Amino acid sequence: MKKIFAILASILIVSTLLAGCVGQGGGDTKKMTELKIGYQPSTHQIAEMIAMEKGWWQNDLKKFGIVKVTDYEFPSGPPEMQAMLAGQIDIAYVGATPPIPAIDQGLDAKIVAAAQGHGSDIVIWPESTYTGPSYFVGKKIGTFPPGSIQDMVLKKWLMDNGIDVSKVDIRAMGPGDATTALTAKQIDAVFLPHPSPAILEINGNGKSVVKSGEMWEGHACCVLLVSGKLIRENPELVKEIIRIHIKATEYINENPEEAAEIASRKLGLPKETVLYSMKNSDTLYFHDPNELISDMEEYAKEHYSLGYTKKLLTAKDLVDTKLYDEVTKK
Numbered sequence: 001m002k003k004i005f006a007i008l009a010s011i012l013i014v015s016t017l018l019a020g021c022v023g024q025g026g027g028d029t030k031k032m033t034e035l036k037i038g039y040q041p042s043t044h045q046i047a048e049m050i051a052m053e054k055g056w057w058q059n060d061l062k063k064f065g066i067v068k069v070t071d072y073e074f075p076s077g078p079p080e081m082q083a084m085l086a087g088q089i090d091i092a093y094v095g096a097t098p099p100i101p102a103i104d105q106g107l108d109a110k111i112v113a114a115a116q117g118h119g120s121d122i123v124i125w126p127e128s129t130y131t132g133p134s135y136f137v138g139k140k141i142g143t144f145p146p147g148s149i150q151d152m153v154l155k156k157w158l159m160d161n162g163i164d165v166s167k168v169d170i171r172a173m174g175p176g177d178a179t180t181a182l183t184a185k186q187i188d189a190v191f192l193p194h195p196s197p198a199i200l201e202i203n204g205n206g207k208s209v210v211k212s213g214e215m216w217e218g219h220a221c222c223v224l225l226v227s228g229k230l231i232r233e234n235p236e237l238v239k240e241i242i243r244i245h246i247k248a249t250e251y252i253n254e255n256p257e258e259a260a261e262i263a264s265r266k267l268g269l270p271k272e273t274v275l276y277s278m279k280n281s282d283t284l285y286f287h288d289p290n291e292l293i294s295d296m297e298e299y300a301k302e303h304y305s306l307g308y309t310k311k312l313l314t315a316k317d318l319v320d321t322k323l324y325d326e327v328t329k330k
Contacts, residue, residue: 031065032064032065032066032090032230032234032237033065033066033067033068034066034067034068034069034070035057035061035066035068035069035070035090035091035241036070036071036072036088036089036090036091037052037057037069037070037071037072037089037090037091037092037093038071038072038074038080038083038084038089038091038092038093038094039071039072039073039074039092039093040073040074040075040076040077040080040093040094040193041073041075041175041266041267042119042175042193042194042195042222043119043193043194043195043263043267043274043277043278043281043283044093044115044116044119044193044194044221044222044283045093045115045222046248046252046259046262046263046285047093047115047245047248047249047251047252047285047287048071048093048248049262049263049266050248050251050252050259050262050263051244051245051247051248052069052071052266053262053265053266054248054251054262056244056247056248057069057244060240060243060244061237061240061241061244063240064234064236064237064240066237072088072089075174075175075176076095076098076144076145076148076174076175077094077095077097077098077099077144077147077148077149078098078101078144078145078146078147078148079145080092080094080098081094081098081099081101081102081107082102084102084107084109084225084227085102085105085106085107090226090227090230091224091225091226091227091230091241092109092224092225093115093222093223093224093225094222094223094225095144095148095149095150095221095222095223096111096149096220096221096222096223096292096295096296096299097147097148097149097151097152097299097303098147098148098149099111099223099225099318100147100296100299100300100303100308100309100313100318101147101303101308101309103313103317103318104303104308104309104310104311104313108227108228108229109225109226109227109228110225110226110228110231110318110319110320111223111224111225111226111289111292111296111318111319111320112224112225112226112231112238112241112242112289112319112320112321112323112324113223113224113242113245113246113287113288113289113324114220114222114223114224114286114287114288114289114291114292115221115222115223115224115245115249115285115287116221116222116283116284116285116286117213117218117219117220117221117283117284117286118211118212118213118219118221118281118282118283118284119193119194119212119221119281119282119283119284120149120150120153120191120192120193120194120197120211120212120221121191121192121194121197121208121209121210121211121212121281122141122154122189122190122191122208122209122210122215123182123189123190123191123192123196123197123200123201123206123207123208123209124188124189124206124207124209125182125185125188125189125206125207126204126205126206126207128188128207130209130210132161133157133158133161133162133163134161134163136158136163136168136188136189137163137164137167137168138167138168138169139168139169139188139189140169140171140186140187140188140189141154141168141169141170141171141187141188141189141190141191142171142173142177142178142181142182142187142189142190142191142192143170143171143172143173143178143190143191143192144172144173144174144192145172146172146306146308147303147308149219149221149222150191150192150193150212151170151172152299152302152303153191153212153215153216153219154170154191154215155170155302155306156215156216156302157215157216171187173190175192175193175196178190178192178196179192179196179199179200179205182200182205182206183200183203183205183206190206191212193221194277194278194281194283195267195269195273195274195277197277197281198273198276198277198280198281199269199273199277201280202273202276208280211281211282212282213282214282218295219295220291220292220295220296221283223289223292224241224242224245226238226241231320231323235323238323239323239326239327242323242324242327243327245287246287246327246328249285249286249287250287252285253285256275256278257275259278260274260275260278261274287324288324288328289319289320289321289324290321290324290325290330292315292319293315293319293321294315296315296318296319297314297315300312300313300314300315300317300318
């Protein structure tokens with residue numbers, strides 16, 4: 001009986017992956033009718049939420065034959081990249097670093113736009129006294145899995161401050177598990193993207209002591225990643241995706257209150273919590289991928305030095321600015 005169940009499960013997995021490949025365009029992306037988007041429950045990726053809520057994805061892509069747009073939530077970047085490797089999503093709002101090991105493993109995709117920079121905080125118990133980077137030696141810190149932007153920024157910051165990373169107990173966790181563990185005092189700190197730091201502070205379960213912009217000044221965080229097949233075979237569709245993303249990003253900067261309202265519904269949080277998060281984080285919303293080049297080179301070097309990739313990738317392997325430049329007439 002167990003063998004039968006195993007066979008059925010295998011058939012189901014294969015069917016799901018095949019469906020994902022068909023969703024990506026199968027043999028001909030021009031006949032693509034559904035766009036599948038990956039995103040994470042973070043204020044870093046409000047642009048995706050705005051475009052979905054406003055109907056921009058659905059309405060602006062109709063002329064390309066897209067009749068359905070579906071988004072899928074992921075707890076962090078690494079599992080999101082596994083889904084993209086499996087062909088289950090076509091584009092992804094994701095941290096700038098998870099695509100690096102995924103592309104090293106064979107993912108056919110390129111970053112076509114920036115989404116934002118900074119926006120993550122280290123949070124400790126409210127009654128604790130933070131004394132600097134050495135505070136974390138011997139402590140347990142919950143953050144996103146290896147290869148994520150948070151993992152990368154945290155480890156580089158510790159090393160830059162002369163801390164042996166092996167002396168810090170860094171635990172891979174999603175935002176929900178990490179905030180729960182800090183609240184229960186099972187770990188000493190978290191390093192998470194907003195709104196998690198804001199939620200911990202508002203509920204009296206933590207206090208923010210270091211912002212990611214202080215750890216790595218000017219660092220890029222989230223990006224818009226698109227299937228390489230889609231870029232090659234349907235560039236006009238990708239250009240429209242970029243236009244929608246630019247419109248949504250500028251909407252955040254021009255209408256923060258309404259952007260917070262939209263995000264609150266998607267995140268299942270009070271609007272006041274999202275606004276607090278946006279106002280008290282150091283998040284910067286921007287969309288030009290040309291501003292990512294130096295950071296992506298640095299991220300790729302860090303990944304290689306940490307053994308996360310077999311090859312030393314370059315920005316050319318990771319970023320395609322051509323379509324963005326055509327859209328913006330750069």
